Amino acid sequence: MMTSGLGRFALGRPFPDREHAVCVSLPTVRDLVGYEEKDPRVLETMASGYPRFVRHRRIVQLIDYLDRKSGEDGMTRFLVSDQEACEEAILYCSADQARVIRETGFSSLLVPKGTDQSERVSMFLQHSGIGISSRRAEDVLLREGQIQSAESTTLMDDPAGLVREIIAKAHGPEIFPEDVLLGSSGANAFYALFREASKQAESSGKDLWIRLGWLYLDTIEVMDLLAGETVQIDDPRDCGKVEAIFNEYGPRIAGIVTEFPTNPLMQACDLQRIRSLCEKWNSLLVVDPTMTSPKNAKVSGLADVIVNSLTKYAGCEGDVMMGSLVFPSGSDRGRKLLEGTASRLCPPYRGDLLRMAEQIPLYNDFIENANHSLPHVVSFLEGHSKVKAVYWAYQSSNQGNFEELAGPDRPGCVASFEVDGSFKDFYDNLPMLKSPSFGTRFSLCCPYVYLAHYKLIKSETGLEELKRAGLSPFLCRLSVGTEQPDQIIDAVDEGLRALEQ
The missing domain is CATH 3.30.70 (Alpha-Beta Plaits)
Structure with a gap:
């Protein structure tokens, strides 16, 4: 039976209704602020949450x-x-x-x-x-006699092999299962890769990294921790700025890290042009296509390494964390990182692999369903008087960059938007699961900046930083599930009607 994210859900309710759910309901702005400020009223309701942010x-x-x-x-x-x-x-x-x-x-x-x-x-x-992972903790507790039962999953000999096979096919015919490494999460996959890449680059006298676009919080933090020096380019479509940096610092540039498209503004760079610059200066190109999935965003012909959070789309039932790295055989720069990166990865726990193997067969159909549904929802948002901005992979400001690699009608499940009116009134009245994450079979709305960059909201300098990146504190990131598009639209419309009263 399908789990729907449409409706009203109590504070702290895990979603789905499974022990290891990665989503949790934050139904009002008051709850959202309480979650970020560690209000006991909010935290005591939570038995689980997005695992790297909430202790299961x-x-x-x-x-x-x-x-x-x-x-x-x-x-x-x-x-x-x-x-x-x-x-x-x-x-x-x-x-x-x-x-x-x-x-x-x-x-x-x-x-x-x-x-x-x-x-x-x-x-x-x-x-x-x-x-x-929480599944490892659960199995230890069971072994030690501290709990009486644990989650039951379908046993199979090689769940990792199945996951690698499906993910390799999603990336394209030039990628094979042996090109894929699995990590315990997308964040761990990037951390392991960047540790190895920055170490090798430093030994070659390359100490400058470019962050192209406003990247995910953990990516930013890991790069700041490990890189010798970083340069931030807020708009990934500004190739002129990228070229200017290469012209000034070319021999020092170790590589570029970007998302295609970015989270949450769905901006897509001219990846072919970026690839040419990296080729000229022998710089690594790391690309993360998670927002629309690597099945849609075909980047393996241009990237040296592809980072992907399998928690999204592949783990579409919303209760398993995992990440992957793909090293295309055509990239010598990428392949020389494979062995060292593999030694640094935290491998997925077998219980997580078994659970992923149960749901990853749904991967392709879920993505196709999202590709069909999202344009209907975007059309509604773009035509509504109380929506002042909509961001998705095919937005005109991307100048065809995304379509050039993905082709038509491959938007994935995510569109972000800003309302014209009170964010609180919209958010509190929206009859939909409000939670971190995306890429699930149930629709959800994520108050992205509140959850990822709450500290920036709390200071004038932080708000200025967000403004430079084009990020409104009140941005909503919508992830469409397998509910009918008209049902998703009706739910969003109910939230927007609160702005008209």
């Missing part, structure tokens, strides 16, 4: 169990994929008071409570994706 209840239970078992007091325990990842966290967070304990299948990182070190480690785990 199974992870909380396992931490409590391990603390009781060891008699540990005065230390904050983080559950990390392995000892090497713990050592990375200690190094990058300057956590000189931290201790590492090897557990069975993972490691504990203990940091003094209430310290700056603890806060830094917490943020590092979020951005790098090195924490363990």
Whole structure:
């Protein structure tokens, strides 16, 4: 039976109604602010949430169990994929008071409570994706007799092989399963890649990286942490600015990281032109096509490495985290990173692979359904008097850049928009799941800037930074599911009618 994201959902309700759901309902602006400001009223309703931002209840239970078992007091325990990842966290967070304990299948990182070190480690785990999954925590609790049952999934011999096969086909006929690496999340995939890429680039005297477009928060943070120097170009379509930077710094430029199209403004660069610049200066081109899916945005003929969050589209039932990296055989720059990157990745937990293998067969049909539905919703939004801006892959300001690679009618499931009127009135009255994430079979609306960049909203300098990037604090990112387009439109229309009263 299909789960619909249309309707009104209580604060803190996990979505879907499964133990390891990655979406959680934030139905009002008051709840949204409470979530960001860690209001106990909001946080106490949440047994789960987007995993790198909210500790799943199974992870909380396992931490409590391990603390009781060891008699540990005065230390904050983080559950990390392995000892090497713990050592990375200690190094990058300057956590000189931290201790590492090897557990069975993972490691504990203990940091003094209430310290700056603890806060830094917490943020590092979020951005790098090195924490363990809730399914691993659940299986440990079951093994230790702390819970009575765990999720049941269909067993198969090689779930990773199935995932790699489907993802390789999505990228195009030139990509094969052996070109695909899997990580525990999209963030971890990028972190592992960028650690290896920045290290190799530095050894070659290349220390300057270009962020082309306003990239996802974790990508920004990882680049700031690991890169020697970064240059930010807010509008990825400004090829003139990219060329000017190459003309000035060419030999130093290690590479370009971009999304195609970007999250959340759906801006698409002239990727062929960017590729030519990278070829001229022997710079790496890393492209993330997650917003519309690599099945739609065919970038593997131009990118040296493709980063993709499989939590979206592939994990369309909304309860598994995973990421992939694709290394096209035609790119020597990319291929020389493959082995080193593989050694740095946190591999997906087998329970997550089994769950992904259950739902990834829905991948192609879900994308085709989204490709059909989204244009109807966009047409409604563009024609509504209370909508002042709409952003999607085929927006005219992209000047055909997206269509050149994707072809016609391949927009994926996401359109972002701004309302003309009170954001609060629209948001509070919208009868739809309001949550992080996208690319699910159930429709949802994400208050993107609130969730990804709340700190910027809280300061004048932050608001100026958002303004330069063309980002309204009140931007809504809509992800269409498999409900009928007319039903999705009716739900959005109900929210917009609140602006007319």
